[in-house]
Amino acid sequence: MPDQNPPADHSRRRFLRDSAVTTVTTAAALASPAALSATPAAPAIVTSERLRPQLPGGVMSGDVTRDSAILWARADRNARMLVEYSTSGNFSNPVRIAGPTALAREDYTARVDLRDLPAGQRLYYRVRFQDLVHESALSEPLTGSLMMPASAHGQARDITFAFSGDEAGQGWGINEQWGGYRVYESMRRFRPDFFIHSGDQIYADGPIQAEVKLDDGSLWRNVVTEAKSKVAQTLDDYRGNFAYNMLDANKRRFAAEVPFLVQWDDHEVRNNWYPGQEIGAAEKRYDERNIDVLAARARQAMFEHNPFRIDSADPFRIYRSFNHGPLLEVFMLDERSYRGRNSPNRQKGGHDADFLGPEQMRWIKQALLRSRSTWKLIASDMPLSIVVPDLNPDVPKGTFEAWANADNGKPSGRELEVAELLRFIKQHDIKNVVWVTADVHYASATHYAPERAQFTDFKPFWEFVGGPINAGTFGPGEIDRTFGPDVRFVSIPADMKQNRSPAELLQFFGIGKIDAKSKTLTVTLHNTDGKEIYKVELPPEA
Missing domain, CATH: 2.60.40.380 (Purple acid phosphatase-like, N-terminal)
Structure with a gap:
């Protein structure tokens, strides 16, 4: 497309x-x-x-x-x-x-x-x-x-990778007195071969103030810049948002030692945006109300401020794959550029039900089919079964932002693409597919199986959620049962007050380790300072 x-x-x-x-x-x-x-x-x-x-x-x-x-x-x-x-x-x-x-x-x-x-x-x-x-x-x-990854025909070696997302959100910026973006230093100590940033690299719609009062009366003190003092609208505003995060010493040190694989989500532009959107009158902060204009500026700034390899055939393509030798291949999705409008998400088909879009769907199917690596890691910038409502003031209640539509029934709306891809994986017996994501500002581990599902034509698989790196902690979210999710772990209590500050150490990331001999993938989830809070070992399917 x-x-x-x-x-x-x-x-x-x-x-x-x-x-x-x-x-x-x-x-x-x-x-x-x-x-x-x-x-x-x-x-x-x-x-x-x-x-x-x-x-x-x-x-x-x-x-x-x-x-x-x-x-x-x-x-x-x-x-x-x-x-x-x-x-x-x-x-x-x-x-x-x-x-x-x-x-x-x-x-x-x-x-x-x-x-x-x-x-x-x-x-x-x-x-x-x-x-x-x-x-x-x-x-x-x-x-x-x-x-550098191992060669396709050379001797395999152990692989370690990290994943997380959601950075400088809800007004929680760089607090140097607290130690800055501490998650980056915690991830660095695992010496990962690469890091998957699952989106919300910036909060272009989230200004940062110099001080925020915490519940105990103390102050959270942010580094502030002109670009982060307002919502981003101009190209230079978006550039300033990306430059802001590189002011953090932990991130700079991590970035010098660990390669990034990045994708985008909504806050790189504006909360819950989709192509063709016009910002409604209820949102007073924007002079430029055409989301496609804002998205174009944000995309250019994102490409300038990240180590993207630019595709000469499509210089703004974000979905892509990376082969890390015989043990692992990584598939980065783009769930923003080709989606239909946010809606009640109950369509039986059509463009409004798109999330990946036809061309990207063809690409991910063929890329998975060609892969000869033991593990196929799909990086999705939004979770599969966690319900994410669109709560913007200019959209009707009952509008959804992610894949799930909260009806717990047969696939409809964007869930049709999930069903299509899962069915393809089963029909072609593509083994050892695991999903990682962020977006919801807490960590979780979920196992999907057809015997629990409304849609049953798929192979069981796991999904792991990381984040936030440095943003407000929210959740846990409602779970849609369409694809048989069994939530094995959630990193926060069910009755937690929302938008908890990073000072409460409820920031999360994941680590994946593949053993070269056994080919077992071990996934662990960690808090701000690197403490392990969940672990699962996944032997490869023969």
């Missing part, structure tokens, strides 16, 4: 042409650094701090697959990105790359797409920026590392 939301300020072709991306094929270069001898060595570092570019967002890697990775960084001015990397932590015989120029039109972001990388090894990298006017002026180097 063609993208329905072309950018308000750039056409697709211009965005693709102007994107600050360099693709580097490096297998030969790694074996022989002389292969890049045309790339000049970095000039001597000058000492004038005024002349040196700065890197306010640190460095990140992402979209890692078996032989490639994106390196990302953001400067504070027009500057040239310079990259060195090596399989040695002391950077002996590094590959040097003169990367793209970070320009104001991309909010000074830049990335390098490394190809033909060595499988199964840790890659160390170092990033600097060179001032365009004073060429001898270099930023201080920032270093990072990432673990």
